[in-house]
Structure formats: C-alpha cells, structure tokens
Amino acid sequence: MALRCRKNQATLTAAEKSRFVAAVLALKANGTYDTYVADHMGAMADAHRGPAFLPWHREFVRRFELDLQAIDPKVTLPYWDWTVDNSPTSSLWDSSFLGGNGRPSDGWVTTGPFAFSTGNWTLASDGPALRRRFGMSAPSLSTQNDVNWAMNDPTYDVAPWNMFVVDGFRNKLEGWVNGPLLHNLAHVWVGGSMGPMSSPNDPVFFLHHCFIDKLWADWQRKWPTSAYAPISGGPAGHNLGDAMQPWLGRGQTVTPASVLDHHALGYAYDNEGVCQPTLKFIDDLPTLKFRDDIPTLKFRDDFPTLKFVDDLPTLKFRDDFPTIKFSDDGGGLGTRNKAVDDVKLPGFDTPDFAKAQGDVTLPGAGVGRTAAPFVLSTPHHSMAWAQDQPGALQAAAANLELELRQLSQAIAEREQALQQGQLMPQEEEQLKQLQADYQAVLAEYQQLCGGRTG
Numbered sequence: 001m002a003l004r005c006r007k008n009q010a011t012l013t014a015a016e017k018s019r020f021v022a023a024v025l026a027l028k029a030n031g032t033y034d035t036y037v038a039d040h041m042g043a044m045a046d047a048h049r050g051p052a053f054l055p056w057h058r059e060f061v062r063r064f065e066l067d068l069q070a071i072d073p074k075v076t077l078p079y080w081d082w083t084v085d086n087s088p089t090s091s092l093w094d095s096s097f098l099g100g101n102g103r104p105s106d107g108w109v110t111t112g113p114f115a116f117s118t119g120n121w122t123l124a125s126d127g128p129a130l131r132r133r134f135g136m137s138a139p140s141l142s143t144q145n146d147v148n149w150a151m152n153d154p155t156y157d158v159a160p161w162n163m164f165v166v167d168g169f170r171n172k173l174e175g176w177v178n179g180p181l182l183h184n185l186a187h188v189w190v191g192g193s194m195g196p197m198s199s200p201n202d203p204v205f206f207l208h209h210c211f212i213d214k215l216w217a218d219w220q221r222k223w224p225t226s227a228y229a230p231i232s233g234g235p236a237g238h239n240l241g242d243a244m245q246p247w248l249g250r251g252q253t254v255t256p257a258s259v260l261d262h263h264a265l266g267y268a269y270d271n272e273g274v275c276q277p278t279l280k281f282i283d284d285l286p287t288l289k290f291r292d293d294i295p296t297l298k299f300r301d302d303f304p305t306l307k308f309v310d311d312l313p314t315l316k317f318r319d320d321f322p323t324i325k326f327s328d329d330g331g332g333l334g335t336r337n338k339a340v341d342d343v344k345l346p347g348f349d350t351p352d353f354a355k356a357q358g359d360v361t362l363p364g365a366g367v368g369r370t371a372a373p374f375v376l377s378t379p380h381h382s383m384a385w386a387q388d389q390p391g392a393l394q395a396a397a398a399n400l401e402l403e404l405r406q407l408s409q410a411i412a413e414r415e416q417a418l419q420q421g422q423l424m425p426q427e428e429e430q431l432k433q434l435q436a437d438y439q440a441v442l443a444e445y446q447q448l449c450g451g452r453t454g
C-alpha cells in the first residue's frame with residue numbers, strides 16, 4: 001500500500017494549507033465536522049485517562065483524515081510540533097491557515113477562516129464562536145526534553161491503567177504525570193474551545209492529536225519489543241482486544257489491536273522515510289509554459305537554409321545507373337552466350353542488394369554457382385570465379401591472357417616481316433617457336449577455364 005504522508009504543518013506549502021482549510025470548511029458545511037465534536041464529547045471514559053487514549057485517538061483522527069480526503073484526495077492531516085512552533089506568532093496561526101489568538105474580551109477568534117464573522121464556523125456546542133486564550137492558563141508548551149522523558153519509558157502503560165500511574169509512556173504522554181504536560185498542556189495552553197470535551201471544535205485539535213499519534217508511532221519504532229498493555233484486566237474498552245465506543249455501538253469493531261500498525265491504516269509520518277512521493281497536481285506546477293511564453297519560436301521561414309530534395313546537386317536513382325557491360329573480348333576464344341556478357345546491376349530494393357554489390361549472378365555460370373564480381377571485366381575471369389576457385393584461378397587466367405596477348409603480338413610482328421621478306425632464317429625458327437608457345441598457353445588457358453571459353 002502506498003503510504004500517504006502526514007507532514008509537519010510548518011513545512012506545508014501555501015497551496016497545501018489552503019486545500020486543508022477548504023476541506024475542513026467543506027466538512028463543517030455538510031455537517032460531518034460536528035459529528036466528530038459530538039463523538040469526542042461522548043468519549044471521556046472510553047478515550048481518555050487510560051491505555052486506549054492513544055488507539056482511540058488514532059482511529060478518531062484517521063477517520064477525520066479519510067473524510068477530508070473524500071472532499072479532496074490530496075489532503076493529508078498535518079501535525080503541530082509544539083516543541084518547536086510554541087509561540088502565539090507561529091505560522092500555524094496565520095490568518096491564511098488556522099487563524100490567531102482570541103480577542104482579549106471574550107476569547108473569540110477574529111482572524112482566519114474559522115473566525116465567527118466568516119459565517120462558516122458556528123459551534124454547535126460551547127458556542128457560538130471559536131475561542132482561544134494562548135498562554136492564559138499555562139505560560140508555555142512542553143519541550144523536547146519533556147517529550148524525551150516520555151519517549152524514554154519503554155513500558156506502554158502500567159496497572160491500574162488510569163490517570164494516576166506515574167510510570168508508563170501513555171500516562172506521561174497524555175500529560176497527567178507532573179501535569180499538565182505534553183498532550184494535556186497543549187489543550188491548556190491554547191485554551192478557550194480547546195479546554196472542554198468539545199475541543200475538536202478547534203481544528204487545531206486534529207493537528208495536535210496528529211502530533212500525539214506521531215509521538216506514539218515514534219515510540220513504537222524506538223521500542224519495537226514493547227507491547228501494548230493491558231491484554232486483559234484493564235477498564236472496559238481499554239484492553240488489547242476490546243471493541244471501542246462509539247464505533248461498537250454502530251456495529252463496527254475497532255480495537256486497540258486493530259490500530260497498532262499505523263502503516264496498515266494507510267499513512268506514515270514524514271520522518272519515517274517511507275511516504276509515497278508527494279502527489280503532484282497540475283495546479284501545483286510552478287510554471288506552465290504555453291506557446292506564447294516561448295521566447296523564440298522558430299518556423300520554417302526562419303531557418304537560414306532550407307534544403308529540399310531538388311536542391312541536391314546530384315540525385316541518383318536506380319534508373320540512372322548505367323547498365324554494366326562486360327566487354328566481349330572473345331579474342332577468338334569461342335562463341336559466347338550474350339547473356340553471359342551483359343550483366344545489369346541488381347535492383348536497390350532487393351534484400352540481396354548489399355550482397356549483390358559484390359556478387360552478381362551470371363546466367364551462364366551454372367546452377368548454384370556464384371559468379372564473379374562484376375568488377376572483373378572479362379568473362380574468363382567470371383568463368384574462373386564460377387568454378388569456385390576465385391583467387392588463384394583469376395590470377396592465373398589473367399597471367400595467361402597477358403601471355404597470350406604478348407605472344408600474339410610477337411607472332412603478328414614476325415608474320416608481317418615474313419610476308420615482307422625481311423625475316424632472317426633464325427627468326428623463322430623463332431616464329432615457329434612462338435606459334436607453338438601460343439598453342440601451349442592457349443591449351444593451358446582452356447583447361448584452366450574448363451573449356452567454357454572455347
């Protein structure tokens with residue numbers, strides 16, 4: 001389960017504060033808020049001065065938070081750390097959030113969204129106006145040292161499980177030991193509407209009890225082997241498995257055991273490192289950029305140079321490539337199928353194109369044989385290649401061809417001289433030797449090429 005994050009109210013953004021206030025006002029307007037005041041007023045023995053003080057209020061403020069989230073899913077319950085924000089001028093009391101201290105005459109809160117004059121915050125009991133009396137009945141709030149004193153007690157609660165026990169985390173945190181301290185002292189210090197059992201009339205009640213719940217969660221983490229007590233033998237509604245009021249009367253079973261794991265209830269505190277990331281909503285984004293905000297818009301016409309296809313100096317298409325011709329250098333070596341000699345470059349659009357740049361198929365090269373690269377300019381070379389002996393045969397055939405051309409030239413020169421009567425007798429013998437050599441080389445060449453050239 002993704003854990004929604006309960007944050008220190010001092011760290012909320014202005015938007016988060018206004019969302020919280022708006023959701024609280026919506027609950028007040030639809031009547032839900034005052035049911036919390038009534039439930040708390042009926043729960044003195046069930047919810048206070050005993051072990052269930054912490055479980056009961058955990059369930060109570062969690063239900064309130066869920067009701068807020070039904071109004072605005074983004075809202076979570078903030079907590080008020082009164083060890084730090086312990087002044088009448090703390091930002092908690094700004095008119096944009098909870099409003100400030102009451103006026104001297106009667107304690108009515110006159111600033112902020114919960115002032116009577118707004119018309120939005122008329123109390124159903126102990127009214128009609130929300131009242132505060134900062135520091136009137138107690139000069140200061142509890143300190144971090146006071147918190148540590150309670151936190152350092154590894155025992156949750158002790159018999160006889162009431163407001164008079166002097167040991168145990170619960171009674172110290174509730175504030176009866178050496179009291180009023182801690183929880184009780186915050187009620188007393190705020191004063192006014194926070195004094196009687198209708199104290200949820202002041203929205204700060206929920207921020208205060210959220211902090212009490214956080215301290216319990218901190219204590220549970222600090223003492224992981226310290227168990228809730230009592231399992232039995234305590235006052236009704238305070239034992240581990242007892243169903244608590246008023247929910248039992250509504251057919252709902254909520255026990256101290258069912259709320260011991262606050263993560264199982266779906267939330268965590270901002271000091272635990274397990275909260276899901278803050279949900280971002282579109283109206284929280286600091287800046288929305290629209291087209292008109294962009295300092296420079298570049299359009300096509302702004303580009304210094306636009307190149308289109310008809311600007312390209314040379315466009316080569318398949319049809320532009322010249323037909324690749326193999327020259328028929330015959331040289332009297334025999335009749336050749338014209339199709340063998342004319343090889344056209346294969347199409348660009350065939351899957352074999354890359355391969356075909358090196359190899360082309362010569363129709364006369366035989367089934368299953370790879371023809372010579374078209375860069376070989378003579379069909380003889382192609383034939384040698386076609387015999388699957390590409391390197392050596394190609395070179396040998398080229399040498400033989402060169403030799404045949406040199407012999408042919410020498411023979412032609414001597415035959416011309418012979419016809420002109422200019423040939424010496426020993427040169428006639430050389431001519432016969434040249435002709436014999438030519439026939440020998442030609443036979444070798446024909447053998448090399450498998451007879452295919454002639």
Ligand SMILES: [Cu+2]
Binds near residue numbers: 040047048057
């Ligand atoms: Cu209470």
